[in-house]
Amino acid sequence: MNRHDTMPAGDRPGIGPPLWLLAELTYRCPLQCPYCSNPLDFAQTQQELTTEEWTRVLRQGREMGAAQLGFSGGEPLVRQDLPELIAEARQLGYYTNLITSGLGLTEAKVNAFRDAGLDHIQVSFQASDPELNNAVAGSRKAFDQKLAMARAVKEAGYPMVLNFVIHRHNIHQMNDIISLCERLGADYVELATCQYYGWAFENREGLMPSRAQLEKAEADVNTYRQRLADDGSAMRLIFVTPDYYEERPKACMNGWGSLFLTVAPDGTALPCHSARLLPIEFPNVRNSSLHSIWYDSPGFNHYRGDSWMPEPCRSCDEKGKDFGGCRCQAYLLTGHADNADPVCSKSPHHDRILAARKAADHATAGLEELTYRNANNSRLFFRG
Amino acid sequence: MERTPRLRPGFRFQWEPAQKAHVLLYPEGMVRLNDSAGAVLKEVNGQRTVADIVAILEQQFPDAGSLADDVSEFLKEAEQQHWILFP
Numbered sequence: 189m190n191r192h193d194t195m196p197a198g199d200r201p202g203i204g205p206p207l208w209l210l211a212e213l214t215y216r217c218p219l220q221c222p223y224c225s226n227p228l229d230f231a232q233t234q235q236e237l238t239t240e241e242w243t244r245v246l247r248q249g250r251e252m253g254a255a256q257l258g259f260s261g262g263e264p265l266v267r268q269d270l271p272e273l274i275a276e277a278r279q280l281g282y283y284t285n286l287i288t289s290g291l292g293l294t295e296a297k298v299n300a301f302r303d304a305g306l307d308h309i310q311v312s313f314q315a316s317d318p319e320l321n322n323a324v325a326g327s328r329k330a331f332d333q334k335l336a337m338a339r340a341v342k343e344a345g346y347p348m349v350l351n352f353v354i355h356r357h358n359i360h361q362m363n364d365i366i367s368l369c370e371r372l373g374a375d376y377v378e379l380a381t382c383q384y385y386g387w388a389f390e391n392r393e394g395l396m397p398s399r400a401q402l403e404k405a406e407a408d409v410n411t412y413r414q415r416l417a418d419d420g421s422a423m424r425l426i427f428v429t430p431d432y433y434e435e436r437p438k439a440c441m442n443g444w445g446s447l448f449l450t451v452a453p454d455g456t457a458l459p460c461h462s463a464r465l466l467p468i469e470f471p472n473v474r475n476s477s478l479h480s481i482w483y484d485s486p487g488f489n490h491y492r493g494d495s496w497m498p499e500p501c502r503s504c505d506e507k508g509k510d511f512g513g514c515r516c517q518a519y520l521l522t523g524h525a526d527n528a529d530p531v532c533s534k535s536p537h538h539d540r541i542l543a544a545r546k547a548a549d550h551a552t553a554g555l556e557e558l559t560y561r562n563a564n565n566s567r568l569f570f571r572g
Numbered sequence: 573m574e575r576t577p578r579l580r581p582g583f584r585f586q587w588e589p590a591q592k593a594h595v596l597l598y599p600e601g602m603v604r605l606n607d608s609a610g611a612v613l614k615e616v617n618g619q620r621t622v623a624d625i626v627a628i629l630e631q632q633f634p635d636a637g638s639l640a641d642d643v644s645e646f647l648k649e650a651e652q653q654h655w656i657l658f659p
Contacts, residue, residue: 205590207602253590256602283584283597308582308599347582349599375582376599422654 200483203492205253206449209282210461211242213270214262214453218291220326221314222558223353223388223395226262227464231566236453239269241474243276245451248478250280254449257282260461262453265292271304278305285310287351290337291330298340309341310349310378316364320357326560338372351378354405355395356548357555362408366425370416374423379409381430385462387561389520394553396544402433432541436506437513437529444491444515449482457481459488462516466525491515491525498526500534573626573640577647577656578618585613596655603655612646616656622647 215230227233237245246257257277264270265288277284286301290311298309311334314324318331325331342348350369352358358365362379369377381402384392397405409427416423431438441448441460450458455473458464470487471480482488490496494507501512512518513529521530522537530537559565579585584597594610596603605613611632615625625647626640633639650656 207591253588255588255591255595255597256600258600281586283602285600307584307597310599345581347580347599424654 203483206482207254208256208448209249209254210258210260210450212260212450212452213264213267216266217261217263218327219289220560220562221324222391222560223355223382224561225386225461227386228390229566229570231563232570233454237455239272242273245473245478246277246280250282252479255283258285258287260287263289263291271300274301274306275304283307290334293337295340298344302344309346310351311338311341312351315358316361316368323555342373348374349376349378350374351380354379354381356397356401359397359401359405362405363412366412370423376424376426378426380428385516391558393547393551394558396432396548398548399433399545431531432544434531435533437510437531439510440514443511445488465516466519496526501528573623574621575658576621577616577658579616580654580657583655609646612643
């Protein structure tokens with residue numbers, strides 16, 4: 189069989205299509221969560237892509253084989269053209285996911301999005317009670333709004349995924365969180381322990397749970413999972429534990445430039461939503477087609493394959509499994525993105541992970557001591 | 573055999589040319605189906621019973637012999653995977 193008859197035109201041997209496209213429509217957000225994955229200097233970003241530019245990106249992505257599309261941000265609801273983008277995406281054949289804080293959502297919008305073809309709305313919560321939720325989010329009315337919108341999403345017939353970012357200040361709430369999700373009728377619950385990039389890296393000491401906290405939480409989740417199974421409940425719990433407590437790194441993004449393509453609000457194309465912090469030049473959809481970005485740009489080819497790896501990854505028999513871990517984590521913790529992810533116990537920099545674990549055992553910082561994600565704090569980062 | 577399977581709400585079944593395969597899409601996830609799984613799920617529409625689906629597939633693949641066991645077993649697995657429901 190001639191490969192070129194059936195594969196998307198212009199593909200390269202060994203590089204599969206980007207099956208997952210993440211459209212970060214904006215960095216604007218009404219919330220101030222101190223673990224936000226947006227860049228620290230987000231306030232510097234000018235000129236969001238226009239509706240026409242996003243439409244072009246969606247078409248090009250779909251032609252290349254992207255099937256999953258996430259609308260995220262910031263808060264994607266602040267984009268007035270969201271219904272238009274949803275309709276376009278659905279018509280192209282994407283499975284469309286809206287990843288939202290719920291702020292700015294209304295019942296009318298929930299229904300209008302459904303009519304436009306939106307497949308799924310994921311609502312994020314910060315905690316199981318209004319006090320803690322609103323303190324973390326930096327917004328007094330957030331929790332009640334989220335509850336109302338979760339109910340509206342359910343009412344409109346969407347599959348319901350509720351997402352909780354877990355850290356040392358809410359990790360004791362596992363039972364309350366899951367029970368809240370059960371009452372709301374969630375289909376999936378993501379209990380995603382903080383990953384330390386962006387604002388979360390800045391606030392790591394104030395966010396990272398201790399090992400004791402983590403073990404208790406894992407036991408709580410397992411007990412609850414068993415109870416759900418006994419009750420015949422279809423609700424699924426997905427507990428993402430922090431890699432800082434692992435001895436081998438995660439297979440980050442399933443490999444660099446392997447499945448995921450993120451487009452940032454200003455059109456910068458990235459192999460993951462954190463990669464912007466790396467000292468690598470990334471292409472922009474304003475100047476290049478998505479196809480040439482994915483297959484030909486130096487940024488996307490930088491860490492493909494394994495010829496870039498130094499030791500201990502180079503001679504490691506697990507390099508095909510975890511690809512040396514996360515480039516952003518290597519850069520943040522060692523100053524060099526080529527290094528092995530220090531999560532790996534074979535990394536010469538693993539002591540930095542051990543130090544973070546030790547710090548988590550003795551951390552005392554309260555929520556009020558964290559640096560909240562807002563435009564004022566962001567400006568401090570790029571003014572230096 | 574008289575039960576009527578349907579896809580779980582939020583799941584979508586479609587052909588993906590780039591993957592040359594049928595896939596199941598669901599919130600933030602995708603399963604690439606092999607040919608036989610694709611052939612069975614293609615007939616799951618909330619109207620056809622398991623017996624209907626078996627009959628359609630046996631007509632499509634006359635050389636395959638009886639498919640009742642294979643189809644039932646696959647649908648059972650698909651139910652356990654939370655892809656389909658038997659309301």
